[in-house]
Amino acid sequence: MNPASMTRLLALCTLILLTACSKLDRKPFDSLTPEDFNSSDGSLQAATNGNYARIKTMALGWHRVMEFPGDNVSLSGTTTSHLFYLYNYQRIPNNSFTTSFWTNSYQIIVSCGKIIQSVQEGKSNEADQLLGENYFLRAYLHFTLVNVFGKPYSHGRDNLGVPIKLDGDPNNTPARAKVGEVYDAVLKDLDKAESLMNTFKSNIYASREAAWALKSRVYLYMEDNQKAIDYANKVINSGRFSLLPSAQLALYPTLKPETNKETVLAVKFIPDTDDPDNGINNIGSLYSTINGAGYGEMYASQSYLELVRQFPQDQRNKFIEPNYNTNSTKIWAMYVDNTYKWVMVTVQKVGNDYQNISTGALLEKQANISGGYDYFITVGAEKKKLIIEPEMNLRNGYPKFFITKCSRQEGKPQLWSPIVSRLAEMYLNRAEAYAKLGDVGKAVADVNLIRTRAGIPSYGLYDPVSLPSGKSALDIVLEERRLELAWEGFRKFDVYRNKKDMDRRYPGTHLSGNSPISYIKSTDPFIIELIPQSQILAQANLVQNP
Amino acid sequence: MNCYLKLKEIIGINLCSYAKLRHTLLIFLCIFYAGSMYAQNVILKGSVQNKNGEALSAATIRVKGTTVGTATSNEGKFTLSIPSSVKKPALVISMVNYETVEVSTEGQQDIEIVLQAAEKAMDEVVVTGYTNQKKENVTGSVGVVSSKQLVDVNTPNVGSLLQGKVAGVDVVTNSGRPGSSSSISIRGRSTINSTTAPLWVVDGTIMSSEPALNPADIESISVLKDASSAALYGSRAANGVIVVTTKMAKGTTDKRDFQVSGRTGITAYRMGNFRLMNSTQLYDYWKSFANQSAIPAYFNESLKQRNTDWVDIGSQNALSKDYNASYTGVSGKTRLFTSFNYRNEDGTVKGYEYNRLTGRINLDYKISDKITIKPKLAVAFTNTDDREHSIYDMFRDLPWDRPYDSSGKVVNARGNGVTWYGRDLNNYLYDLQWNYGKGQNLSLISNFDAQYDISSHFVFKSTNNITYLSGESMTYVDPRSLSGQADVGRISNTGSKATTRFTNQMLTYKTKFGDHLIDALVAYEYNDYKNTGYTATGKGIVPGVTVLNGVATPIATAGNITEYAFRSYLFNTSYSYSNRYTGQFSVRRDGSSRFAKQYGTFYSAGVAWNIHNENFFKVPSINYLRIRANYGGTGNTPSSFYGYYDLFSVSTQYNGSPSAFPTVLGTQDLSWEKTYSADAGVEIGLFNRLNITVDVYNRNTSDLIYSVALPAVSGYNNQLRNIGSVINRGIDASINCLIIRSEKVQWSIDVLFGRNRNHITELYQGKSQLNGNQIYKQGEDINTWYLPKWASVNPENGNPQWEVLNAANGSKTLTGTYSSATLQVAGTATPDFFGGLNTNLSFGGFSVKATSAFRQGSLVYHSDRETFDNDGAYPTYNNMVLRKGWSRWTPENRNATHPLAYYGGNNNSNKPSTRYLEDGSFYRIRNITVGYTLPSTLFHRWGLKGIGTYVSLDNLATFTKFSGLDPETISYPQPKRIIFGLSVDL
CATH class of the missing domain: 2.170.130.10 (TonB-dependent receptor, plug domain)
Structure with a gap:
């Protein structure tokens, strides 16, 4: 090639390069702009799905802020995770779980608000249903927020609640409303949700029935007992739901939520996609290790164990799986000493008796109502009830009483679809409301219905005319709520809204360290979480909790 | 080195024409003579003078490759006896302030040498x-x-x-x-x-x-x-x-140079100032817990019998290898540089292997007098094998736990009946028996460049590049491992491909007339980037299967594409007058896909004055003195590619159905960060030995882009905004000093120094922004710590204390409740100054090179102490040994640095606070290399041009108060190395 033609070629190349690649605009591939999104088919459905999906994202925080301050859980070690401060009441303002719960909740609330603002009512049944679902989600999240960050409604309408955010305007940043105002807004949204929703798609989407179920709970928390009963009845009488039979109760968490007739609303997790890394970051992971999957660091509390073990037939025992040392043939009799530590005594079975291997003495026994025996040991002057189990595996000296109520959906170790409402709660809401209205008979009837379903034999049911001594109808209902709704995020609220105390004098690392908190009064300031510090800094009009 | 040879007339053969090419101004004389070989020692006489004909005394003359040498007399004369064994004798003549020259003396008896004053810097x-x-x-x-x-x-x-x-x-x-x-x-x-x-x-x-x-x-x-x-x-x-x-071959005369080198050595793990407790120390620590009753029943003295050194298990002295071959050659129209390198290094934390192959071809080919094409290709292929032991586990695992059973098998800490005291019931060695990850990266940098010398003034340069980066990695989780048990094993593949296209078409102009020198260029540039990534995971494998085809069930897929593009037009010109005054101006117009308003313009202007070239300036001891100043603008783009769009993320699902969620609140008017900087510098050279450059600068950056935290009630976490301004002011200086510059010994020292002060001058609405343990606050440094202030231990009860600041009156009180402590500004991570101190010493065939670096006054948050210096908060982790000067509170020792320890912790004493903020200053001896170049007489008969060997020591010592592993890396410490190297010139 001669230089002249080379020059021409170079010039040509240059020209091509100069004119090629003329556009500078680039758009993302895994996101859509509002124009692209709104013009696409099914955008309303997709946006509503997005809100459910976001609840999955925050499931860990959502579950933990409600459940860990209760008395059904016992943590077996200290941990760097901020779950520790939900559990031991040593609140920190930058808790990652309260922060995740707050921020995700409000983002969903705003997303709901945007949909509500942009979709006209009455265009189609389908659109109205979706609109109703968004009203429902917004109500549910405001309701949960106000209970976590604000004092119970029963402590006063005028306590500080949480911001009520109803629009999609990013520049409107409302301050904390009063607790009563938040409840009013919740009910208003639920009214709207109830009127718009017209189709029961399945129990993994909000429905009119789910709105009723939530209303029953809201009114119960407001102590508007008659309305709590009315809405519970609406759900019960809808005919859509039925309690699982006793024999299937233990399988509750393992069922695919849509196939579970008892669930009114659950947020669905699907296999594989929603339990990556063996579900290590799912709710059940902290409660159990199944096939190597799960941290398995938080166990059933000793006080819950004692309660549920009153009746060996009680199917709810099966949500607790003691982790045995299968290499050992030893039997342990376990009790809790005065410093709230587990003590294990190795025993052997001799007929109906157990013999303390080191002392040779037989354990004291006492016939119980179930036709078996309860066993005791006297330590010092105190007689201690024993839990008898084959030798268990320990973590930091804590026997591993794995909780499996949040695991094993569809056979996957740590897959579970957290439940928003289920039918058993409706009976128990009704029972509590009846008890408060003074209708002991109806209250006890509902409690007995739940107990019967749990598999407790008739001699374990309550008689409305002779309640156990020292116990009121409300006490019985609350105890049953504890038994039935354990690890579903109710216990903390049930205790404090009824102005009861939380007794956490049982083994667990909430008692370790300097100045542990073992007994909490409903008047203590720390029964509610601190507003996340990042929010206080970003939003000047937020006031921190004491 | 630049040189210009002038041949003595009597010889009259061709000069080393390559020297001409080096566009230099230097002149010296040398002599070539194609003579026959002599059987006996040759007596050579000669004289040395400068270009003005003045005799130079005390110039040293050495016969190359031997120890034979002499020096010139006062009259500049010398006499040498060259041993007959020297095949092609050459002299090396050197003298202070003059360029060293090498002259062939083959066949000569009398020689006249002209030395040129040393090249001016x-x-x-x-x-x-x-x-x-x-x-x-x-x-x-x-x-x-x-x-x-x-x-x-x-x-x-x-x-x-x-x-x-x-x-x-x-x-x-x-x-x-x-x-x-x-x-x-x-x-x-x-x-x-x-x-x-x-x-x-x-x-x-x-x-x-x-x-x-x-x-x-x-x-x-x-x-x-x-x-x-x-x-x-x-x-x-x-x-x-x-x-x-x-690198590229230089000159136009045909030549070739083939170099091979290899080095190998040992790298060693360093713990810095960090020490962990042994079994007995841990036992005694537990004994000091104030709440003995809270300790589990298993705690007793027999634990002292068990003393596992986890750091010893997880770390090693590793091997490092590096082989390099390069060829540089000129032949006719072609110039070539090509090289090949292989490198292999094992980590000092066991189980990590790094391999890299690189190859390069740089070619210049002259198609004609005017046109040269310049293709280049550089390939780097890296692969890693990752079965790395966990540093975190090495530190936290208790000496009381035994990783192996009596038969030497790895213990499953969660196995039935296994006693394991560490909290997480995790023997990290267990899964490591099977599980691993592998990664490989390929980088291809290919250029298709050309240059067209249109005329003596105009040159057209075309630079065109495609860079391809691919990364692939896989992880293998065995069905037998704990993490693979539930899924019956798992395989995951991740890959990414990034392609960058770049083109620049530039026309340059250069002219010189009289005392005027003008340079100019105008160019068009386009650059885009596209990255495609995917990941796929499957479960259910037979042990040993390593590809996704072997999985029973696919469980996860993900993939994404990101892109950006730039288009630019640029212009630059400079004008010099009489080598004394220079002015420079440039402008660039840039368009970027990351903004709604895509284009911005950036200018700069600068001047320089070479005082030493002024006629009035006659200070012989000052070789050069110049001052310069400039001002101009540069930019920075947001790391987010799509920050100006409102976006719905579509990467999630509900019940397997597609979903969308608003995740990004766009900023329509988002713009570049603009930095306007002014710089003034002085450069001075003294006595031909000392070169000093000092610059002062002021950099004013406005429109700082920040992902502003929004209140959650806005519906978003944050939004990119241009929120403020920051000023950086500083000084940097370099000093280069030739302390000894004789023929036998050369010794130089370099000092590099930088000091930068920084503060935020403006933030949107004056609002501070929190960033982890740091804060962005008006008036403060951009790396300012923001933490509760640790007020040491309460002497009364040994509990931790923090400061509470009363905002109203500024008064301070102390609290024992962590959540009541006030977050406060607490110093900066910005160093006061930093730099390096390097030295070079050579004598005869030996050379010693040492480099060191320092950084002073930077506060480092030692986050590991939250975990390992925790006053019992994580009792079932191993703990660090208290350093000298630290002490724990006891009733007898009330003025302690460390609170009374409790099983379960003492009132959040280990939460982030200034307690763990440490002086991260260091002085590091980075490297010392001692080299020896073998005399050529030893090997020239094999046709070799040179052989050098060396021993090199990396990170020999680090002087720091920092209590952790390494004040730079914080976690994985930089290893010590001893490397032996050999290089051969063929």
Whole structure:
């Protein structure tokens, strides 16, 4: 090639390069702009799905802020995770779980608000249903927020609640409303949700029935007992739901939520996609290790164990799986000493008796109502009830009483679809409301219905005319709520809204360290979480909790 | 070295024409004579003079490759006896202040040698990216590192090699893992959210990230520090520009040089100042817990019998290897540089292996007198094998736990009946028996460049590059491992492909008439980037299956594409008058896909005055003295590619159905961060020995881009906004001193120094922004710590205390409740100053090179102490041994640094506070290399040109008060190395 033609070629190349690649605009591939999104088919459905999906994202925080301050859980070690401060009441303002719960909740609330603002009512049944679902989600999240960050409604309408955010305007940043105002807004949204929703798609989407179920709970928390009963009845009488039979109760968490007739609303997790890394970051992971999957660091509390073990037939025992040392043939009799530590005594079975291997003495026994025996040991002057189990595996000296109520959906170790409402709660809401209205008979009837379903034999049911001594109808209902709704995020609220105390004098690392908190009064300031510090800094009009 | 040869007339054969090509002004004389060989010693006489004909006394003369030598007399004469064994005798003549020359004496008996005064530093050509300028005409601040200066520590990472080499360039190594990168910041930090990394330019091509280059392929690196030098890179130059020029054969005479070298050595794990407790120490620590009753029943003295050293299990002395071969040749129309490098290094934490192959071909081919094509191809292929032991586990695991059972088998800590005291019931060695990860990266940097010398004034340069980066990794989880049990094993593959296209078409103009010198260029540039990534996971495998085809069930897939593009027009001109005054002006118009308003313009202007060239300036001891000043603008783009769009994320699902969620609140008017910087510098050379450069600067950055935290009630976490301004002011200085410069001994010292002060001048609505344990606050440094202030231990009860600040009156009280403590500004992570101290000593065939780096006054948050110095908060983790001067509270020792320990912790004493904020200052002896060049008489009969050997010590010592492993990397410490090397010139 001669230089002249080379020059021409170079010039040509240059020209091509100069004119090629003329556009500078680039758009993302895994996101859509509002124009692209709104013009696409099914955008309303997709946006509503997005809100459910976001609840999955925050499931860990959502579950933990409600459940860990209760008395059904016992943590077996200290941990760097901020779950520790939900559990031991040593609140920190930058808790990652309260922060995740707050921020995700409000983002969903705003997303709901945007949909509500942009979709006209009455265009189609389908659109109205979706609109109703968004009203429902917004109500549910405001309701949960106000209970976590604000004092119970029963402590006063005028306590500080949480911001009520109803629009999609990013520049409107409302301050904390009063607790009563938040409840009013919740009910208003639920009214709207109830009127718009017209189709029961399945129990993994909000429905009119789910709105009723939530209303029953809201009114119960407001102590508007008659309305709590009315809405519970609406759900019960809808005919859509039925309690699982006793024999299937233990399988509750393992069922695919849509196939579970008892669930009114659950947020669905699907296999594989929603339990990556063996579900290590799912709710059940902290409660159990199944096939190597799960941290398995938080166990059933000793006080819950004692309660549920009153009746060996009680199917709810099966949500607790003691982790045995299968290499050992030893039997342990376990009790809790005065410093709230587990003590294990190795025993052997001799007929109906157990013999303390080191002392040779037989354990004291006492016939119980179930036709078996309860066993005791006297330590010092105190007689201690024993839990008898084959030798268990320990973590930091804590026997591993794995909780499996949040695991094993569809056979996957740590897959579970957290439940928003289920039918058993409706009976128990009704029972509590009846008890408060003074209708002991109806209250006890509902409690007995739940107990019967749990598999407790008739001699374990309550008689409305002779309640156990020292116990009121409300006490019985609350105890049953504890038994039935354990690890579903109710216990903390049930205790404090009824102005009861939380007794956490049982083994667990909430008692370790300097100045542990073992007994909490409903008047203590720390029964509610601190507003996340990042929010206080970003939003000047937020006031921190004491 | 530049030289110009002039042949004595009597010989009259051709001069070394290659020397001419080197466009130098220097002259000296040498003699070639094609004579026959002599059987006996040759007596050679000669004289040495300068170009004015003045005799030079005390010049040293040595016969090359021997120890035979002499010096000139007062009359400049010498006599030498050259041994007959020397085949092609040559003399090396050297003298202070003159260029050393090498002269062939084959067949001669009388020789006259003219020495040229040493090259003036000012004649050096500096590569500044789009232009090459004589140092005398540069108006900006450019730090230059030659290949010799660059290579010291044994690392494949070029960025790491810059530590302590350029004034004002702060390099911090990120990790001691083989192959890891460094963070480089040039003249302070002028951004909050966007990248702080400088822009990398290799042979004229802008790179999307730090390129994978073989350090041995690099000819020089220029660091463009200020606006005048960097502004031509416009919207991406605010963090400075690192311009890399790779090697190329020089000259036009045919020649060839083949070099092979190898080095190998041992690397060793270092614990720095960090010490963990042994069994007895831990036992005693537990005994000191105030709440003995809370300790589990298993705690008893027999635990002292069990003393596992986990660090010993997880760390090792590892092997490091590096082999390099390069060929440089000129033949007719072709010039070639090609090289090949293989490198292999094992981590000092066991189980990690790093391998890298790099190859390069740089070719210049002259099609005609006017047209040269310059293709280049550089390939780097890296693969890693990762079965790395966990540093975290090495530290936290208790000495009371035994990883192996009596038969030597690895224990499953969660196994039935296994006693394991560590909290997490995790013997990390268990899964490590089977599980691993592998990664491989391929980097292809290909250039199709051409140059057309249109006329003596105009040159057209075309730079066209495609860079392809692919990364692939896989993880294998065995069904037998705990993490693989539930899924019956798992395989996951991840891959990414990034393609960068770059083209620059540039026309340059150069003219010189009389005393006037004009340079100009105009160019068009386009650059885009596309990254495609995917990941796929499947479960259910037979042990040993390593591909996704072997899985029973696919469980997860993900994939995404990201893109950006830039288009730019640039213009630069400089004018010099009489080598005394230089003025420079540049403008660049940049368009970027990351903004709604895509285009922005960046200017710079600079002047320089070479005082030493003025007629009035006659100070013989000052070789040169120049001052320069410039001002200009550069930019920085947001790290988010799509920050101005409102976006719905579609990457989630509900019940397997697609879903969308609003995740990004766009900012329509988002704009570049703009840095306007002024720089003034003085360069002075004294006594031909001392070169000093001092620069002062003021960099004013406005429109800082920050991901502003929004209240959650807005519906978003944050939004990118231009929120404020920051000023960086500083000084950087380099001093180069030739202390001894004789024929036998040369000794030089380099000192590089940088000091940068920084403060935020403006933030949107005056609002501070929190960033982890740091805060962005008006009036404060951009790296300011924001933590509760630790008020030491309450002498009364041994409990922790923090400060509470009463905002109303500024009074301070103490609290024992962590959540009541006030967050306060608590110093900065910005160093007071930093730099390097390097020295070179050579004598005879020996050379000693030492490089060291220092960084003073930076506060480092030692987060590991939250975990390992926790007063019992994590009792079932091992703990660090208290350092000298630290003590724990007891009733007898009330003024203690450490609170009374409790099983379960003492009132959140280990939560983030200034307690763990430490002085991260260090002085590190990076490298000492002792080399020896063998005399050529030993091996020249084999046809070898040279053999050199050396021993090199990396990270020999680090002087620091920091209580952790390494004040730079914080976690994985940089290893110590001893390396033996050999290089052969063929």
